[in-house]
Amino acid sequence: MGDKSIKKKQFIVDKAREVFVEKGYKRVTMKDIVEACDISRGGLYLYFENTNQIFLEVLRQESEETDDVFSGRITEDATCVDILLLFLQEQKKELLRKKNTLVQASYEFYFENKPARKDDVLKKQFESAVKIIEKLIEAGVENEEFYCENCSEAARNIMFLLEGLRISAQTVGITADTVDKQIDYIFSTLGVILEEE
């Protein structure tokens, strides 16, 4: 596959991403993507066998970017409370976002493809996030910002909570206020009372 092909493939992935954002995973057909890309029916098949393959590629690229963004956070000069707050507020923005989100498509995809594959992007992402938060809480406990007896479970608890907020946002819908209050609550369980902003 030449240089040009790689660009075209990337073009397809980008366009397909928009379609998945728009329609979720299951409702998307090869035809949808063909039309979004304005290429021929057969043309798409030169690059991908089916929507599953395309979504996997979209997901792969997504996780690459996400990893970068997230791991940069902890190196900054700030208190642990600041860092955790920053992280949670970013998650809040992300999970309340209506547009340009693959959340729903990802869930749908995972419903269809439950049998855990080796390269389970979602799981890996989850676990690595847990690890980072755990480290952060431990650091916070050390310098007495936080109080916590089981940092590992506390970290996991935050991640599951976020997951719950995320899916709730996609289904019943939640408000920014609801998320804010939960963020406050998380801090309160860690022994921190946040000042009013």
Added chain:
Amino acid sequence: MGDKSIKKKQFIVDKAREVFVEKGYKRVTMKDIVEACDISRGGLYLYFENTNQIFLEVLRQESEETDDVFSGRITEDATCVDILLLFLQEQKKELLRKKNTLVQASYEFYFENKPARKDDVLKKQFESAVKIIEKLIEAGVENEEFYCENCSEAARNIMFLLEGLRISAQTVGITADTVDKQIDYIFSTLGVILEEE
């Protein structure tokens, strides 16, 4: 609609429920339900217009039963810790269950039908559960079983956490142990250390 009709409609709903449990929501076709009911293609259309209508009815009946089951719990004679533990363990059983669950279908359904409708069963259920847990925690605080400064958010937190565990169980998969540890953690944030069972 005569008596016979009502029975037939119920028969369809029951059979359809099995299909939704089996295949989720989106993959289910009218054909699937026709075959599951062993009725004629046209016959199904006399009762329901499409799978959406059928699933709504399934969901409606489901929530009726769930309410009953759940509200029965709190009347028993037990400590608040006991009651909360009982509730969480039941939720655990429910969310780890692989068979006979409409969880996935429900999520899929809500993805498709996001525009919040007045009769949003899921939301109502969620809110009523929050209320009950809140009352429970308040009672626990009163008789010094629990320590909690914001019972409302604590209750909401538990529900979002359960939601996170539920969706995780359906996508990346989680173990019973993971849930147990989160239950322990919840109690620890309420100032309770559970004895080993």
Added chain:
Amino acid sequence: MGDKSIKKKQFIVDKAREVFVEKGYKRVTMKDIVEACDISRGGLYLYFENTNQIFLEVLRQESEETDDVFSGRITEDATCVDILLLFLQEQKKELLRKKNTLVQASYEFYFENKPARKDDVLKKQFESAVKIIEKLIEAGVENEEFYCENCSEAARNIMFLLEGLRISAQTVGITADTVDKQIDYIFSTLGVILEEE
């Protein structure tokens, strides 16, 4: 499947037969048959899954008829020479026929479906024909019409020869004269010199 359905199925088989006669086996698509029957695309699928199934049914009916026609022959009152001649002349007519013949389609079908299936119509037909001719030759030997030391192989020889003529007719093409001469030759190997007709 009701009475009406059976008729429709038969209608499809009849129309499909025409298509197979016209185009052979492999070139025939479901679309061809749909058009020949003037029914809807999906309609055909109510009766048959694919062209293979349709052709099998065509073949099955064909062999039923053929069997009848052929087995009727031997009961007539005639010399063995007469009967064999009659048979061979009918075969001649059949194999020289350009229209209304499934020969080519059958060969094509067997190329595609070589793995011998239990109900191998072609093989059964062949063997039963061999048996009948063998009986005929034996009878002819008995009343001194024929001379033959190995009636079984002689019968088989005739059938293979006919097969050779048949395929040759379909490929390189042969004339009536060629067949006539081979018929004469067959009789000569059985010690019979046919009068000029």
Added chain:
Amino acid sequence: MGDKSIKKKQFIVDKAREVFVEKGYKRVTMKDIVEACDISRGGLYLYFENTNQIFLEVLRQESEETDDVFSGRITEDATCVDILLLFLQEQKKELLRKKNTLVQASYEFYFENKPARKDDVLKKQFESAVKIIEKLIEAGVENEEFYCENCSEAARNIMFLLEGLRISAQTVGITADTVDKQIDYIFSTLGVILEEE
């Protein structure tokens, strides 16, 4: 067309032959051949317009080789019975061969291309084989190895029989024993009883 081109064309023909042996004629696509040759899609079109042209070339080369092999036979020092037996045994080997044979592809090809073209390789081959066998039988009659009143039809009879065995081998399937018995029978009609080998 330069030297290099001729070599490439030959390379394509050789590879295509393998494909035709493998898949018959009709199932073979230009894509198959492109892949077998590991050349570009457009490249193939520089040499051949379609599979038909390619198969014609394969067939042409095939017949050249076959002619050579076959005509060499009769010059050897042996009785006519020996020569005919040798020929028939070679045909037997050939027609029972499963691998490396173009038989099925050839039949399929002739089904598609019935309109007898001037350069009908198959027909020519058939007729030249008939001539040679006829000569052989005549020679055998002369030196009293064979008894035969119509050597021409006898020769043609042998060739049609072989054709019948060949197509039967490709469709219903036949055993070596079946062929052996037919060879014996041919000799018996020529007044020869073969010794047991």
Added chain:
DNA sequence: CATGAATGAGAGTTCATTCAT
């Protein structure tokens, strides 16, 4: 009410063939 045959739109997929490079 109930049936189930029939329709036709639409999704997936494959390839012969072309053409800019």
Added chain:
DNA sequence: GATGAATGAACTCTCATTCAT
């Protein structure tokens, strides 16, 4: 000459939905 990306026609198959009976 050679490449291989791109096109678009053609085919298979599945269902939601209708309608005569």
